[in-house]
Amino acid sequence: MAGGRRVRTGLPALPPPALKMAAITMRLPVARKAVGPSAPRGGEKHLVAPGDTITTDTGYMRGHGTYVEEEKLIASVAGAVERVNKLVCVKALKTRYNGEVGDIVVGRITEVQQKRWKVETNSRLDSVLLLSSMNLPGGELRRRSAEDELAMRDYLQEGDLISAEVQSVFSDGAVSLHTRSLKYGKLGQGVLVQVSPSLVKRQKTHFHDLPCGASVILGNNGFIWIYPTPEQKDEEGGGFTTNLEPVPLSDREVISRLRNCIVALVTQKLMLFDTSILYCYEASLPHQIKDILKPEVMEEIVLETRQRLLDLEG
Amino acid sequence: MAAPELLSDEGYRADGRRPAELRKVRARMGVFAQADGSAYIEQGNTKALAVVYGPHEVSGAGHRARGLRSPPSPSAPLRAPPLPLGASAPPRGLRSPPSPSAPLRAPPLPLGASAPPRAPPLPPGPLRSPSGPPLPPEPLRSLHPPGLSPFVPGTPRPPPATGAAEVRSLPGGRGPSPVPVPAPPRVCTSPPPGSVPAPVCTGPRPQMRGSRSKALPDRALVNCQYSMATFSTGERRRRPHGDRQAGELALQLKQTFEAAILTRLYPRSQIDIYVQVLQADGGNYCACVNAATLAVMDAGIPMRDYVCASSAGLAEDTPLADLSSPEEAAGGPRLVLALLPASGQIALLQLSARLHQERLEAALEAAGEACRALHAVLDRVVRERLREVAALLGD
Numbered sequence A: 001m002a003g004g005r006r007v008r009t010g011l012p013a014l015p016p017p018a019l020k021m022a023a024i025t026m027r028l029p030v031a032r033k034a035v036g037p038s039a040p041r042g043g044e045k046h047l048v049a050p051g052d053t054i055t056t057d058t059g060y061m062r063g064h065g066t067y068v069e070e071e072k073l074i075a076s077v078a079g080a081v082e083r084v085n086k087l088v089c090v091k092a093l094k095t096r097y098n099g100e101v102g103d104i105v106v107g108r109i110t111e112v113q114q115k116r117w118k119v120e121t122n123s124r125l126d127s128v129l130l131l132s133s134m135n136l137p138g139g140e141l142r143r144r145s146a147e148d149e150l151a152m153r154d155y156l157q158e159g160d161l162i163s164a165e166v167q168s169v170f171s172d173g174a175v176s177l178h179t180r181s182l183k184y185g186k187l188g189q190g191v192l193v194q195v196s197p198s199l200v201k202r203q204k205t206h207f208h209d210l211p212c213g214a215s216v217i218l219g220n221n222g223f224i225w226i227y228p229t230p231e232q233k234d235e236e237g238g239g240f241t242t243n244l245e246p247v248p249l250s251d252r253e254v255i256s257r258l259r260n261c262i263v264a265l266v267t268q269k270l271m272l273f274d275t276s277i278l279y280c281y282e283a284s285l286p287h288q289i290k291d292i293l294k295p296e297v298m299e300e301i302v303l304e305t306r307q308r309l310l311d312l313e314g
Numbered sequence B: 001m002a003a004p005e006l007l008s009d010e011g012y013r014a015d016g017r018r019p020a021e022l023r024k025v026r027a028r029m030g031v032f033a034q035a036d037g038s039a040y041i042e043q044g045n046t047k048a049l050a051v052v053y054g055p056h057e058v059s060g061a062g063h064r065a066r067g068l069r070s071p072p073s074p075s076a077p078l079r080a081p082p083l084p085l086g087a088s089a090p091p092r093g094l095r096s097p098p099s100p101s102a103p104l105r106a107p108p109l110p111l112g113a114s115a116p117p118r119a120p121p122l123p124p125g126p127l128r129s130p131s132g133p134p135l136p137p138e139p140l141r142s143l144h145p146p147g148l149s150p151f152v153p154g155t156p157r158p159p160p161a162t163g164a165a166e167v168r169s170l171p172g173g174r175g176p177s178p179v180p181v182p183a184p185p186r187v188c189t190s191p192p193p194g195s196v197p198a199p200v201c202t203g204p205r206p207q208m209r210g211s212r213s214k215a216l217p218d219r220a221l222v223n224c225q226y227s228m229a230t231f232s233t234g235e236r237r238r239r240p241h242g243d244r245q246a247g248e249l250a251l252q253l254k255q256t257f258e259a260a261i262l263t264r265l266y267p268r269s270q271i272d273i274y275v276q277v278l279q280a281d282g283g284n285y286c287a288c289v290n291a292a293t294l295a296v297m298d299a300g301i302p303m304r305d306y307v308c309a310s311s312a313g314l315a316e317d318t319p320l321a322d323l324s325s326p327e328e329a330a331g332g333p334r335l336v337l338a339l340l341p342a343s344g345q346i347a348l349l350q351l352s353a354r355l356h357q358e359r360l361e362a363a364l365e366a367a368g369e370a371c372r373a374l375h376a377v378l379d380r381v382v383r384e385r386l387r388e389v390a391a392l393l394g395d
Helices: A146-150 A249-267 A274-284 A295-313 B161-167 B244-260 B284-298 B325-329 B357-393
Strands: A006-008 A025-027 A053-055 A066-069 A072-075 A079-084 A087-092 A104-113 A116-120 A127-134 A161-169 A175-179 A191-194 A207-209 A214-218 A223-228 B025-029 B037-043 B046-057 B221-228 B269-279 B308-315 B318-321 B334-340 B345-352
Touching: A053 A087, A066 A087, A079 B357, A104 A127, A104 A175, A104 A214, A104 A223, A127 A161, A191 A249, A214 A249, A214 A274, A223 A249, A249 A274, A249 A295, A274 A295, B025 B284, B025 B357, B037 B284, B046 B284, B221 B244, B221 B284, B244 B269, B244 B284, B244 B334, B244 B345, B269 B284, B284 B308, B284 B334, B284 B357, B308 B325, B308 B357, B318 B357, B334 B357
Parallel strands: A127 A175, B221 B269
Antiparallel strands: A006 A025, A053 A072, A066 A072, A079 A087, A104 A116, A104 A161, A116 A127, A161 A175, A191 A223, A207 A214, A214 A223, B025 B037, B037 B046, B046 B269, B308 B318, B308 B334, B334 B345
16 A cells, blocks of 8 residues: 655756656655544444453353354454344454345356356355346246256356345355346446445445436445446346447546545545445545545545534534 | 574674564554455564455466456447446466475364364374364463474483473373384484474475365365565575475465464365565564464454464573574574464474474473564554554444
């Protein structure tokens, strides 16, 4: 993570050279300083590191991030202790995605198998999308024939990105997906940003058409898809046709700006949801799109976003 | 045995440290954004970087890159002013050279609970019962009794041999095992009996990243790679595919972290640990273990405990902790210990060069003490990071 001091080169004092040189900004690698509330709200959290004994009381139940040895409950990850009645868990600051039924995820097809696709969703095992758990063109109740099986690669190919919902979670933590709604399906043109799943706030909806002119899918698995807002929701494709019209420059600028804003928010560990992204977008408007990634600009706009969010909460 | 110049008359070492003093340790977690976990450590002039990916699906080379390798789908060609379709290249990790094969799961892992179910070919003996419960902890306990009893009774040496050997024998009837220790007829010409048999690669060298067939049904596969930067040593050397030493160290890292990571929680998946030494000034393995511990923690992968590693040597009778490169080069005995400090369990213990049995205790104690001191330092780093991030995340 580079950031911090800047060294401006270029020749401001000398007359402009014959060969015009663009100003270059070089930075020395410096530990990035985070801007945030000086004191955590809501009291001090119980933070533990692996090997720490949480309790010697045997009345507690062992949750995620803990293990029991010699009747002691010991933390196995670094994070904050969470207690629900008698259940003690330790929530790590950053992990891979742990699937939960009903989550919206964005994933990438890695493999086409018999009657199923394998999808990379930042989970500990590749997720599965069954041929039977997706809408095929031609309506809900179409039977899946052998031809469909043979034509699987025509629907989704290796490398394609999809949005889907978690249908079930297997005992080993693998996730089964479904795309039985017109909301889900193959993703066309847009930008993917990969962030830590813990930074995506759980909400009622994860599909947002932002007023700034683009849409985002905030996957619970930390994959965020930014795409131009579709003009009309087409029904006939069943989610497997992609709009290949060229995207106008203005839309692409909005998308790039959103992408950089999300990167800025993630660097400063701010939770991602529609309001925070929108506030950050608005805070970034005075700056050029590429400048958003500069550490000092990042700090400034994230600080502003944080302040507005705090004001919103009251 | 030990070079006398290791310790000055005033009791200081060449770099001005006291015998039990560590070098200055600086560490940082989360240095890379794209990896699941990463850490950087400096121990004196030894600098190491560790990166962890996983747990993820076990698959053939370039599982993460497969999405990119495949040709763009015909239904989604990039039209004129194309938006970058999808993400930037997913991190592929460092290139993985082939590794020594898995059957070399070599010396029995110390921790009963984490011991691989497929026991290494030990003769049936009281040493380990596969279904046995985890061994009760005990300060500085080693479970490598055969390798560690440096002298076999019967050598022409003063009697305390048995007594000292029993210190490390296991409680509960797990006495000295019947594993045949190559009995040295004459101590001075025998191979160093005190060294834990280092895993030697003999088998075929399969792909490091592992194919799907390498997935373990009941636990995660830990995959380690050790490398040294070309500029890390005094003389610039390219190590295109990693040398033999790197393979050996990678195997030791794998053993160490299989003992520490709760691999049973992630069946059929794989955890990649890549470490690189940026500057080598003694204790490379130790710096790598310490960096990898922080990186694994940063990735949120459950571990039993920290793993802290430190080396120790001897100047005459005085144990020296945390050897620097000149001290390692002096040729004295070198003990490398990877310890789980809270429980005092040993994840790895290696002794190079011969050492009198009576001094082993002192060296082991010094290394253990150094590990505990390191634990305190690493713990501070982790808590600092935790506080920082927890404050940022807010409620």
